[in-house]
Amino acid sequence: MPQKKILIVDSDVASRNFIARKLQDLKFDILQAGSGKEGLIFTWRDRPDLVIADPVLTDIKGEEFAAKLRADARTVSLPLVALSSDHNPMRVRSCQDAGFNEYITKSGQAVPMLTDIVNRLFGISKAEMQQGGLMMVFFSAKGGTGTSSLCANTAMNISKSQPEARVAVADLVLPIGSIDRIVGYEGVQNILTVSQKSPLQTDKEFFQKELPSIELWNFNLLAGSPDPELSGQLDASRVWDVIMGLKQSYDYLLVDIGRSLSKITLPLLQHADLAVMMISTDVSTISLTDTVLGYLETKGVSQEMIYTVLNRHASLEGLSKREAETMLGIQINAAIPYLGPNFGFANSQHRPFTLKFPTDTASIIFHESAREMIELARKRRS
Numbered sequence: 001m002p003q004k005k006i007l008i009v010d011s012d013v014a015s016r017n018f019i020a021r022k023l024q025d026l027k028f029d030i031l032q033a034g035s036g037k038e039g040l041i042f043t044w045r046d047r048p049d050l051v052i053a054d055p056v057l058t059d060i061k062g063e064e065f066a067a068k069l070r071a072d073a074r075t076v077s078l079p080l081v082a083l084s085s086d087h088n089p090m091r092v093r094s095c096q097d098a099g100f101n102e103y104i105t106k107s108g109q110a111v112p113m114l115t116d117i118v119n120r121l122f123g124i125s126k127a128e129m130q131q132g133g134l135m136m137v138f139f140s141a142k143g144g145t146g147t148s149s150l151c152a153n154t155a156m157n158i159s160k161s162q163p164e165a166r167v168a169v170a171d172l173v174l175p176i177g178s179i180d181r182i183v184g185y186e187g188v189q190n191i192l193t194v195s196q197k198s199p200l201q202t203d204k205e206f207f208q209k210e211l212p213s214i215e216l217w218n219f220n221l222l223a224g225s226p227d228p229e230l231s232g233q234l235d236a237s238r239v240w241d242v243i244m245g246l247k248q249s250y251d252y253l254l255v256d257i258g259r260s261l262s263k264i265t266l267p268l269l270q271h272a273d274l275a276v277m278m279i280s281t282d283v284s285t286i287s288l289t290d291t292v293l294g295y296l297e298t299k300g301v302s303q304e305m306i307y308t309v310l311n312r313h314a315s316l317e318g319l320s321k322r323e324a325e326t327m328l329g330i331q332i333n334a335a336i337p338y339l340g341p342n343f344g345f346a347n348s349q350h351r352p353f354t355l356k357f358p359t360d361t362a363s364i365i366f367h368e369s370a371r372e373m374i375e376l377a378r379k380r381r382s
């Protein structure tokens, strides 16, 4: 993670230095401003990740400071914390109305409260990734292999076999997602709308309460980018926070990254409790799969972290499971047969395959592979 920048705006030098020292101890890059005007200039020039400002400034009012930041596109959702000696509830209210996300009063509790906020915003460490729900990341080397269908159907099977568990699916396929179409979600919330919110708004409670629950599928969905044009606006640094929030709020988080290995998605594979790779039986997909597996090995995603699923096997064309294993030099964990038009039917009616065709062998395979994935992910975690 790149070092995060925090700007402290306070006309009182001693108070500013005190907070700066405390935050420097936590290894943040600290900037300081002595007035509101200076604070605005530094914010727009240096682009800090968080601004902590005393609303009682010598030149402009804190409310004006916040309102100016909120009125500018670059800083509409910048996390903004008021740190003030003014306990008056009216002042708290007017600061919040002007755009401060949090209001902390200068007291013995101020430093622990600030620490709590910065940890919530930036505190992503390996140790923290090990906490919270199990994360499984679904991917493939080539498009159209059935990754999104597998991701949604696996999530549904997990929630069916563990009705008390909270299961979420996040669609991070760029530039356009598809799980919303598979499950029939037509709402407006998606990875873009959520990542545009301030990190202070998207806390654990937000993900528990505001993520739509999908009927029949029994999971909560963070839908993907609705169109390629908009996906360019996705703030990569926010994706990480969103994933952390989801992990804290759900027992299982299944993330679809499709075939897009990028600087956003590679860290997700590296920190997943299990990576699930979809492979199809044609020679060109197998060859790309071999290349991607080799690449991932160099990035610390080793073979034993990856659960492999061969899709559309036993069709007339394509390689057998044995042939695919020989070409890749690995063991394939599960194989889903070619389902003719049935999979497409289930998808186009927005129904889980297992509900639409409960007695089909593929339903049994979905169920079994979901169970194995959980077992492997748990084992890796411990």
Ligand SMILES: Nc1ncnc2c1ncn2[C@@H]1O[C@H](COP(=O)(O)OP(=O)(O)OP(=O)(O)O)[C@@H](O)[C@H]1O
Residues within 6 Å of the ligand: 140, 142, 143, 144, 145, 146, 147, 148, 149, 150, 173, 178, 258, 259, 311, 312, 313, 336, 337, 338, 339, 340, 341, 342, 343, 344, 345, 347
């Ligand atoms: N085993 C199968 N038998 C028949 N059809 C299948 C099978 N697996 C997937 N399909 C069909 O293939 C199509 C593509 O599936 P899906 O969207 O899940 O693939 P994907 O890998 O996520 O694609 P994309 O690259 O577009 O993200 C869907 O219409 C699905 O119903």
Ligand SMILES: [Mg+2]
Residues within 6 Å of the ligand: 147, 148, 149, 173, 178, 258
């Ligand atoms: Mg897909």
